[in-house]
Amino acid sequence: MRIVMLGKTGAGKSSLANTIFGENVFQIGHTGYSETRECRSETRRVDGRDVTLIDTPGLFDTGRPEEELKPEIVKCFTEFSPGLHAFIIVLKVERFTEQEVINKINQYFSEEAFKYATVLFTHGDQLDEGQTIEEYLHNNQPVSDLVKKCGGRCHVVDNKYWKNNQPYEYRSNQFQVKQLMKTINHMIEANKGSCYTNEMLQAVEKLRQEEEEKIRQSPGNKTDKKIREEAKKRVFGQCGIL
Numbered sequence: 001m002r003i004v005m006l007g008k009t010g011a012g013k014s015s016l017a018n019t020i021f022g023e024n025v026f027q028i029g030h031t032g033y034s035e036t037r038e039c040r041s042e043t044r045r046v047d048g049r050d051v052t053l054i055d056t057p058g059l060f061d062t063g064r065p066e067e068e069l070k071p072e073i074v075k076c077f078t079e080f081s082p083g084l085h086a087f088i089i090v091l092k093v094e095r096f097t098e099q100e101v102i103n104k105i106n107q108y109f110s111e112e113a114f115k116y117a118t119v120l121f122t123h124g125d126q127l128d129e130g131q132t133i134e135e136y137l138h139n140n141q142p143v144s145d146l147v148k149k150c151g152g153r154c155h156v157v158d159n160k161y162w163k164n165n166q167p168y169e170y171r172s173n174q175f176q177v178k179q180l181m182k183t184i185n186h187m188i189e190a191n192k193g194s195c196y197t198n199e200m201l202q203a204v205e206k207l208r209q210e211e212e213e214k215i216r217q218s219p220g221n222k223t224d225k226k227i228r229e230e231a232k233k234r235v236f237g238q239c240g241i242l
Contacts, residue, residue: 002052007090008101009058012122015159016090017053019173020046026055047181060104083195086184087117093126093136102142116196117150118183124158132170153187155180207235
């Protein structure tokens with residue numbers, strides 16, 4: 001299962017990955033600057049199956065120019081072919097609406113992409129006592145609308161406070177991660193196991209396959225891994241990504 005995490009810098013993507021895996025795998029920044037400069041992936045066993053989590057730079061940072069964002073998104077989506085099974089849109093529980101972030105998500109996601117997306121909120125400790133994430137959404141119309149686009153799929157964690165031995169099951173990362181994985185599994189089943197794609201990504205994937213074939217036919221004894229890496233570099237170069 002291949003899952004990409006999307007959100008702006010500081011949303012808690014790297015911490016979320018560590019929470020899902022139950023170990024410190026991704027480096028976490030403690031400033032306003034992203035520790036994640038490019039897409040990075042790690043694979044671990046989660047609830048009995050291999051899960052690859054792909055951490056991304058702050059693709060929805062409102063200060064980033066468009067010419068930076070689009071190549072990063074294309075590179076992220078094509079790095080892990082044959083495709084991605086799910087997106088996790090990572091937002092913080094906050095008392096104000098990040099309308100610009102929501103606008104960017106709507107801008108870059110097609111309606112088809114939302115079929116593969118789940119919204120996950122971090123900083124769950126900011127919820128009022130006894131409040132669920134669903135109740136929080138009632139007071140935040142733009143975010144509520146985004147969750148509806150994602151088929152109503154949403155969960156909440158708190159990477160700092162909701163660790164082991166919590167007195168309330170709901171405010172437990174272990175409980176929330178299990179619920180998240182159930183939601184993603186059901187979503188994948190509903191999508192009949194297919195991966196997210198679109199015309200642009202299909203075109204890039206076709207180019208990659210063509211470059212791999214050219215490299216195999218050229219002199220030299222390269223491993224499949226080396227061939228794949230070289231093909232991706234050529235394609236990214238052709239697409240202006242590198």
